[in-house]
Amino acid sequence: MERIRVPRTGLGRPRCRLDQVIVDKAYSSRGFHAYLRKRGIACTIPEKADQQQHRHNRGRRGGRPPVFDRQIYRRRNIVERCFNHLKGFRAIAIRYEKTATSYEAAVSLASILLWARSL
Structure with a gap:
């Protein structure tokens, strides 16, 4: 969470x-809420059962x-659903690219291909 940067x-x-943060039940601990x-x-x-x-x-x-909307x-x-579509690309699901920059480029390329398919 400390490394998140929201561009202006x-x-x-x-x-x-x-x-705001929207996460699943795995993050419902008191420590995370605090x-x-x-x-x-x-x-x-x-909240977990x-x-x-x-x-x-x-x-x-x-x-x-806790408040839940x-x-x-x-x-x-x-x-x-977007993550699931991206994982349809084998190189992204298995993470063939080892460096962060090349992996980010692969995700960008896959996103563009998904967008082009939807047109």
């Missing part, structure tokens, strides 16, 4: 803080459930 359209250095809260980043993370059960078992001491979480599906 105008002058100035890239932003380092995201507006980290995002400390940095002032809004998050949409579904066992975490819900533990919270309910604790009763009033379990606290309130289904409409926002559904937008994550678009990104996941």
